[in-house]
Amino acid sequence: MSARMTIAIVAPGAMGSAVARRVAEHGGTVLTSLAGRGEASRRRAAAAGMQEAGDDEIVARAAVILSIVPPADALALAERFAAPLAAAAGAGPVFVDCNAVGVETVRAAGEAIARAGGRFVDGAIIGLPPKPGEAGPAFYLSGPEAGDLGLLAGLGLAIRPMAGAPVGAASALKLSYAGITKGLTAVASAMVLAAERAGAGPALHAELALSQPELLARFGKTLPDMYGKAYRWVAEMEAIRDFVGRDFPESAVFAGAAGLYARLAADAAGPRAETGTIDRFLGTREPG
Amino acid sequence: MSARMTIAIVAPGAMGSAVARRVAEHGGTVLTSLAGRGEASRRRAAAAGMQEAGDDEIVARAAVILSIVPPADALALAERFAAPLAAAAGAGPVFVDCNAVGVETVRAAGEAIARAGGRFVDGAIIGLPPKPGEAGPAFYLSGPEAGDLGLLAGLGLAIRPMAGAPVGAASALKLSYAGITKGLTAVASAMVLAAERAGAGPALHAELALSQPELLARFGKTLPDMYGKAYRWVAEMEAIRDFVGRDFPESAVFAGAAGLYARLAADAAGPRAETGTIDRFLGTREPG
Incomplete structure (x- = not known):
């Protein structure tokens, strides 16, 4: 050798x-x-x-x-x-x-x-x-x-x-790929929680099952997989916010995702209230 | 009758x-x-x-x-x-x-x-x-x-x-469904544009084709379909921001999407610079 x-x-x-x-x-x-x-x-x-x-x-x-x-x-x-x-x-x-x-x-x-x-x-x-x-x-x-x-x-x-x-492009790739996959998880979590707060959770699940079955199947894996990683994703979302740049209003998408992941990380480690709601929406846990 | x-x-x-x-x-x-x-x-x-x-x-x-x-x-x-x-x-x-x-x-x-x-x-x-x-x-x-x-x-x-x-639940369903589908389109557009600005566009396309082919196929339809509707989606994203509520940090996800759609609506109606970049990323237009 x-x-x-x-x-x-x-x-x-x-x-x-x-x-x-x-x-x-x-x-x-x-x-x-x-x-x-x-x-x-x-x-x-x-x-x-x-x-x-x-x-x-x-x-x-x-x-x-x-x-x-x-x-x-x-x-x-x-x-x-x-x-x-x-x-x-x-x-x-x-x-x-x-x-x-x-x-x-x-x-x-x-x-x-x-x-x-x-x-x-x-x-x-x-x-x-x-x-x-x-x-x-x-x-x-x-x-x-x-x-x-x-x-x-x-x-x-x-x-x-x-x-x-150039140097920077590989990191940009990583950030933009993570922004898509983890950004989608944030969007889905935000909407599931808001729909459940408004009494529209079961109908949202039914409509997704009918018209967006691939997304719903994806959420069934990616949302529960997120709970234990959300604490690490906060800094990653903040890095994506900075990568987009404050001059672009869409940087707020990732600032918002960071805030959501911070809250869900604390919930997953403690009361399991919101993460429990997501589980019930997905049907991975009995109604409670 | x-x-x-x-x-x-x-x-x-x-x-x-x-x-x-x-x-x-x-x-x-x-x-x-x-x-x-x-x-x-x-x-x-x-x-x-x-x-x-x-x-x-x-x-x-x-x-x-x-x-x-x-x-x-x-x-x-x-x-x-x-x-x-x-x-x-x-x-x-x-x-x-x-x-x-x-x-x-x-x-x-x-x-x-x-x-x-x-x-x-x-x-x-x-x-x-x-x-x-x-x-x-x-x-x-x-x-x-x-x-x-x-x-x-x-x-x-x-x-x-x-x-x-109750009254409100059907509207909540509509908002949360639109938040998922149009929020995903916003996340993807934001990341495609940021990756292209950083020279990482082709690699992002290649990695999505390998590991997220369903998402990439979806983007090939949903992103170009968005250009002509983005002007209408601004108010809808703002309604979703309010539906989530300012007390929840993830409301910023939809505020950011509204800002992005406002800019892309103007671009689609005028210079076609950023929408042209998205088209090139997707391979729906010749390199320019």
């Missing part, structure tokens, strides 16, 4: 460790950093066959660093690697920001890496963490260095370089 | 005249008012076999009045019929507000009719104007008098009484 088959994935969260497992299955070596992470991360990393390494060792050995962290940590991670990348004087790995961050944030991360003389690619992971026997999520890649990442395909990852697209 | 087979439809717009034609095909007589309407309405009424009548004659002869007017005119029409209904002393027709108005507006219309001693039903038409050989739209009906309208089924209309639901 050549040194070019070594990559780093920081950090070993649910997505990062699942990607690492896929890479290891394809003969790759995956380094990771456990700095600041707890015991669960350590166990996940070990179970996925990841090797702990310091930042200097990662820069010395890895061909690529995949940054897969919570959105709020993305810029800080890029800035943390600027110093070791500067020390490598252009011979270090390509730094790929795979996180669900706004366009401005990913550009700032790219500038931090570029100032250190490093190479930077904007990445967007669309799909769920890879599972054995499934294709796994798509890795969209944009920026001038995106073509340098063909080795990831050999490591079992479904890469989709965006020809000619 | 008994007098009970005579109804009134005010006014003879695109929906009203198409409904009248359906009723006439089923042996009904349809009266209408042309007060304040132009030559196009007169021609549509004549072509649909509608008979012009004054308000007093309508109240004297019709079993039902279907109010089918632009939302802004709905309350005024109910108030206009209050005096002739009061003169009929309870023997007049049932007044059915079929318009896409907010819950408060339909309640005010109902109170105006009730004060005059008349009977009132909240109606909501879901679907396109009836065409020959097609089932036609659904007429949802709510309020205590909704059960009195069985005769409309005999006249070829697909009525759906909402058992036990």
